[in-house]
Amino acid sequence: MTSECTPRFLASDNTSGICPEAMAYLLEANQVDDLAYGNDHWTERAANRFRQMFDYDCEVFFVFNGTAANSLALSAMGRSYHSVICHELAHIETDECGGPEFFSNGAKLLTSPGANGKLTPEGIEALVTRRSDIHYPKPKVVSLTQATEVGTVYTREELLAIRAIADKHDLRLHMDGARFANACASLNATPAELTWQVGVDALCFSGTKNGLAMGEAILFFNRELAEDFSYRCKQAGQLASKMRYISAPWLGLLESGAWLTNAQHANAMAQYLTQGLQALPGVSLMFPAQANSVFVELPAHAISALKAKGWTFYTFIGAGGARFVCAWNTTVELLDLLIADVKIALEQHSG
Ligand SMILES: Cc1ncc(COP(=O)(O)O)c(C=O)c1O
Numbered sequence: 001m002t003s004e005c006t007p008r009f010l011a012s013d014n015t016s017g018i019c020p021e022a023m024a025y026l027l028e029a030n031q032v033d034d035l036a037y038g039n040d041h042w043t044e045r046a047a048n049r050f051r052q053m054f055d056y057d058c059e060v061f062f063v064f065n066g067t068a069a070n071s072l073a074l075s076a077m078g079r080s081y082h083s084v085i086c087h088e089l090a091h092i093e094t095d096e097c098g099g100p101e102f103f104s105n106g107a108k109l110l111t112s113p114g115a116n117g118k119l120t121p122e123g124i125e126a127l128v129t130r131r132s133d134i135h136y137p138k139p140k141v142v143s144l145t146q147a148t149e150v151g152t153v154y155t156r157e158e159l160l161a162i163r164a165i166a167d168k169h170d171l172r173l174h175m176d177g178a179r180f181a182n183a184c185a186s187l188n189a190t191p192a193e194l195t196w197q198v199g200v201d202a203l204c205f206s207g208t209k210n211g212l213a214m215g216e217a218i219l220f221f222n223r224e225l226a227e228d229f230s231y232r233c234k235q236a237g238q239l240a241s242k243m244r245y246i247s248a249p250w251l252g253l254l255e256s257g258a259w260l261t262n263a264q265h266a267n268a269m270a271q272y273l274t275q276g277l278q279a280l281p282g283v284s285l286m287f288p289a290q291a292n293s294v295f296v297e298l299p300a301h302a303i304s305a306l307k308a309k310g311w312t313f314y315t316f317i318g319a320g321g322a323r324f325v326c327a328w329n330t331t332v333e334l335l336d337l338l339i340a341d342v343k344i345a346l347e348q349h350s351g
């Protein structure tokens with residue numbers, strides 16, 4: 001590949017490597033053999049660290065990826081004849097290939113619109129009250145993504161308002177926390193303030209997007225929902241035999257504080273990129289950049305020119321446009337290169 005199109009990764013935080021803190025704990029866990037299937041001391045330590053971090057005696061499970069985390073958590077929160085209310089741009093609706101429906105044996109996703117990728121109490125209530133007959137899949141779970149798929153965040157007040165509607169209609173609250181750390185960093189809020197203190201029943205917390213090689217933590221604050229959950233994981237092929245290779249790096253993130261500093265850095269890089277792109281004529285921001293993603297409208301020719309130079313980014317997420325995602329290891333130098341290349345791409349076809 002010529003230097004003209006050296007691959008440059010801003011498609012997703014999924015493209016970043018393992019951060020040093022996670023790698024150090026991975027290597028330490030690799031020093032000796034240990035018990036399998038989560039019976040190792042790393043997994044116990046990591047679970048207890050999550051309980052300390054959230055200041056709550058929650059149930060903790062580790063699985064390989066976010067789709068499994070969401071799908072299995074949702075399957076534990078309702079029955080096959082129930083429905084799950086989510087935003088029309090929700091990952092569980094758009095990018096999990098029917099995983100939530102499959103693992104719940106048929107629970108239907110009911111989607112609702114909402115500005116900036118966020119569910120609203122009104123949108124939720126409209127779906128709940130739309131019908132009450134036996135033919136309608138009874139709403140039982142609300143699933144929201146924090147930070148959202150379009151890089152915005154729910155405030156505590158917004159979460160409390162959603163909880164109030166959930167209480168009114170006996171709904172459970174699932175949080176897709178693929179970028180939960182970024183939301184904590186963006187809102188300067190504690191994990192507890194954005195979960196159980198606003199009535200979240202279960203959180204799927206991504207490590208993959210925050211410096212791990214892989215590994216998601218599923219936290220049940222409503223412990224009743226976690227009954228027999230380990231069997232769900234086993235049956236789904238999500239019970240890692242060498243679980244310490246997921247839990248030890250997680251412990252590295254938590255004990256070092258890198259879970260938050262990685263997110264703070266990624267968010268700061270997104271702010272830097274936003275300022276750089278907004279200074280260019282003809283570039284418009286599609287959503288407020290409140291976490292680590294930046295969505296901009298770009299003309300097709302500019303998108304082609306950027307990809308020809310090796311830039312990787314998605315245009316199928318959210319409401320179209322180009323999505324650039326910053327991660328724990330994104331650098332100002334890389335972003336300056338992107339901003340310069342966007343400028344050139346726009347000027348080349350300005351006529
Ligand atoms: C918002 C959101 N939720 C869930 C996932 C699922 O994660 P995975 O790709 O690990 O299945 C992703 C993707 O990375 C995501 O962006």
Ligand SMILES: C[C@H](O)[C@H](N)C(=O)O
Nearest residue numbers: 011012013014095317
């Ligand atoms: C969209 C894709 O599935 C992945 N969740 C990402 O955010 O890159």
